Amino acid sequence: MEYFYKPKTYFLLTFVFTFIFWGAAAHLSFDNTSNLYLVFVLLGLISPFLACLFMILKSKNRRLKYAFINKLFNFKLINIKMIPFLIFFMPFSVILSVFISVFFGGSIEQLTFSQSFSFSTGFIPVFLILLLAAVFEELGWRGYGFESLESRYSFFTASVIFSVLWSLWHLPLIFINNTYQYEIFHLNIWYCINFYFSIIPLGIIVSWFCMKNNKSIISAVVFHFIINLSQEAFNITQSVKIIQFFVLTFFALLIVWMDWDLFFSKKDCSND
Numbered sequence: 001m002e003y004f005y006k007p008k009t010y011f012l013l014t015f016v017f018t019f020i021f022w023g024a025a026a027h028l029s030f031d032n033t034s035n036l037y038l039v040f041v042l043l044g045l046i047s048p049f050l051a052c053l054f055m056i057l058k059s060k061n062r063r064l065k066y067a068f069i070n071k072l073f074n075f076k077l078i079n080i081k082m083i084p085f086l087i088f089f090m091p092f093s094v095i096l097s098v099f100i101s102v103f104f105g106g107s108i109e110q111l112t113f114s115q116s117f118s119f120s121t122g123f124i125p126v127f128l129i130l131l132l133a134a135v136f137e138e139l140g141w142r143g144y145g146f147e148s149l150e151s152r153y154s155f156f157t158a159s160v161i162f163s164v165l166w167s168l169w170h171l172p173l174i175f176i177n178n179t180y181q182y183e184i185f186h187l188n189i190w191y192c193i194n195f196y197f198s199i200i201p202l203g204i205i206v207s208w209f210c211m212k213n214n215k216s217i218i219s220a221v222v223f224h225f226i227i228n229l230s231q232e233a234f235n236i237t238q239s240v241k242i243i244q245f246f247v248l249t250f251f252a253l254l255i256v257w258m259d260w261d262l263f264f265s266k267k268d269c270s271n272d
Helices: 007-028 039-061 063-071 080-102 124-148 157-167 171-175 180-187 189-212 217-233 238-258 259-262
Strands: none
Touching: 007 039, 007 124, 007 157, 007 171, 039 063, 039 238, 063 124, 063 180, 063 217, 080 189, 080 217, 080 238, 124 157, 124 171, 124 189, 124 217, 157 171, 157 189, 180 189, 189 217, 189 238, 189 259, 238 259
């Protein structure tokens, strides 16, 4: 039985769930006597997956359920040729950005490994937060979200729409005490703006990478996790992260140009 994706319903549910949970987290995060807000932070992270699960189960469509399970557990979908890109792309973008910064007075010592994370998460290890973010976001985005957009638009348009929505989805984090977004927002608003703009080329790259691995959710999770770790592994400054935005934008445009047929192939857009 053919299934017609419902992107508006999915993203509405995702944003509503997330904003409710992260709104509660923002309120509770300034209570220094409790770490209860972290529970709501985690619930917000899980929201894309919760919405995905709801849409799939509600559909009662066996093909949709099988597709989700196949994308999640079928390791044969992973393209071996993409593994070097998986491992090295994001660290390379960081290293390249540092080298570019040297020409503007930056220090090469930024390539030394960081001894701590750039934000704190109370009793929950930051490493675990970075992992859970990658897992539950991609379960939702690749399990239903992105494909719902792709069913209606060209791959390029779907990638851009998803990337903008992905950026906006992170917005409530600037109101939650101790989060990375909260820290940079209060450090310098331009650093915060750069964070949200950087998600857009990154979203295009992640979507392309996932497609090159036959929509494997596991590949997207691992790639997302490496992205998160790469941003925390080195002692890079926020100035370097601004440079990295331009580096990522360049690579996103290069990927679109090199895989033009994938991004702009015509498709039937009759799905709702």
